[in-house]
Amino acid sequence: MTMPDPSIPGPAELSWDPTVARGGAPDLTSTQALVTGAASGIGRACAIRLAAAGASVRLVDADGPGVRALAEAGYGRAHVQDLTDLDAAAELARGADIVVNNAGVQTISPIEEFPPEEFSRMLRLMVEAPFRIVRAALPGMYEQGWGRVVNISSVHGLRASAYKAAYVTAKHALEGLSKVTAVEGAPNGVTSNCVNPGYVRTPLVERQIAKQAQEHGIDPDRVVDQVLLARSPAGRLVEPEEVAELVAYLCAPSASLVNGAAVTIDGAWTAT
Numbered sequence: 550m551t552m553p554d555p556s557i558p559g560p561a562e563l564s565w566d567p568t569v570a571r572g573g574a575p576d577l578t579s580t581q582a583l584v585t586g587a588a589s590g591i592g593r594a595c596a597i598r599l600a601a602a603g604a605s606v607r608l609v610d611a612d613g614p615g616v617r618a619l620a621e622a623g624y625g626r627a628h629v630q631d632l633t634d635l636d637a638a639a640e641l642a643r644g645a646d647i648v649v650n651n652a653g654v655q656t657i658s659p660i661e662e663f664p665p666e667e668f669s670r671m672l673r674l675m676v677e678a679p680f681r682i683v684r685a686a687l688p689g690m691y692e693q694g695w696g697r698v699v700n701i702s703s704v705h706g707l708r709a710s711a712y713k714a715a716y717v718t719a720k721h722a723l724e725g726l727s728k729v730t731a732v733e734g735a736p737n738g739v740t741s742n743c744v745n746p747g748y749v750r751t752p753l754v755e756r757q758i759a760k761q762a763q764e765h766g767i768d769p770d771r772v773v774d775q776v777l778l779a780r781s782p783a784g785r786l787v788e789p790e791e792v793a794e795l796v797a798y799l800c801a802p803s804a805s806l807v808n809g810a811a812v813t814i815d816g817a818w819t820a821t
Contacts (some may be wrong), residue, residue, distance in 0.1 A: 575801040578603035583645040583682065585632060586652030587625075588615025590751030591701055594789035595649050598797050600624040609641055610652070632678040633670060639685040646693070647800055648686050650679040650723070651701040655753055657712045657760075668715045675719035676726065683730055687739065694738040697800045700727045701792070702743035704815050724811060731809030740808040742799050747815030748777045750786040783816025 582599045586592035588610035596619060600606045606625030608616040613629040620627040632638045632652055642648060653675050656667050683698055690696025705713060706720035723743065730741035748754055758769050758777070778784055795814055798804055813819050 575797070576603050577647070577800060580604045580646040581607070581644055582625075582647035582649065583607045583609060583642055583686070584625075584649040584651060585609045585678070585682070586701075587619060588612035590753060591746070591749060591789045591792050592649070592651040593619060594793035595651065595701075595796050597624050598790070598793035599647065599649075599800070602797060602800075604647060607641060607645065633673045635673070635677055635681045638678045639681040642682040642685040644689050645686045646690065646695065647697045647699070648682055649699045649701065649796060650682060652678065653701070653716075653719070653753070655713070655716050655757065657757070658714075659712055660714050663714050668718075671715040672719050672722070675716075676722045679723060680726055683726070683741075687730075687734065690734070690739045691737040696734065696737075696739035698727070698730055698734070698739065698741035699796050699799050700724075700741070700743045701796075702727070702745045702811065704745050704747050704813065704819050706743060706745055707811060707813070707819055727811075728809045735808055738805075740799070740805065742807060742809065743811045744792060744795055744799070745811050745813045745815065745819075746787050746792050747781060747813075747818040748786050749792060750788055754786070780821045781816045781818045782821065783818075785816065787814055787816070 577599060582604040584592050584596045584599065584606055587596045587608040589612070592610070596606050596608055607628055608619050608625040609628045609630055609632070610616045611629065611631045616627040616629060619625065628641055630637055630641060654671060656663070656671065679700060686696070700723050702723050703720045705717045706724045709717050727741045727743045734741055777786070792814060795812060799807060
């Protein structure tokens, strides 16, 4: 049996009431939420936030210990799954009222050196799996006349950076899928939006920081200040919990006409 992770707060330790307006987040009691990439980072924060609001959360990740620890802490049911198995991804989504497509990976390489098999794998995980998940969840949402699809995109779904061909391609494709879902879903009470964070303090970004610090022989803090945040007027990384609050808001009744949007949370990075 996996022991609870002491770094994961228990429900009683949350410092705010999830049913009281904090960005208008709803009471999600009786809903079924699917969160992919739930073991860490943004996905973990979203799972905790939605569970605190009353949703029954399906915690999906290939990281078994990570999602099991979150389940042991009382934030949902663990589903250990590699989402590049597209049939399995679809089965997990059936009956979900809320879908948060978050799972993703990063590979940094010039295009001429980018491994083709890795490019295909990333698109399978970050575009095809969300498509299969949404496709499986929509009939149930349509039947009840309500549903929420929140796709965790990125500022790289709106802008490009060098050496991130697969990631930028995948996020741009996810934006398109989200908009089509919004157009088709609107008459049936279903919204679909993208959340577009800047650089978030996640394990994925921490690994990028460490790699660049090693490659350039500089301190990790300089990588953050001079590379990641060079264009950010806010001058700090986004916290996963800030993204989770925006996701929770998009699930609120008051957000029923926020549909087909790309909502940035980047400290004005895309405004520069």
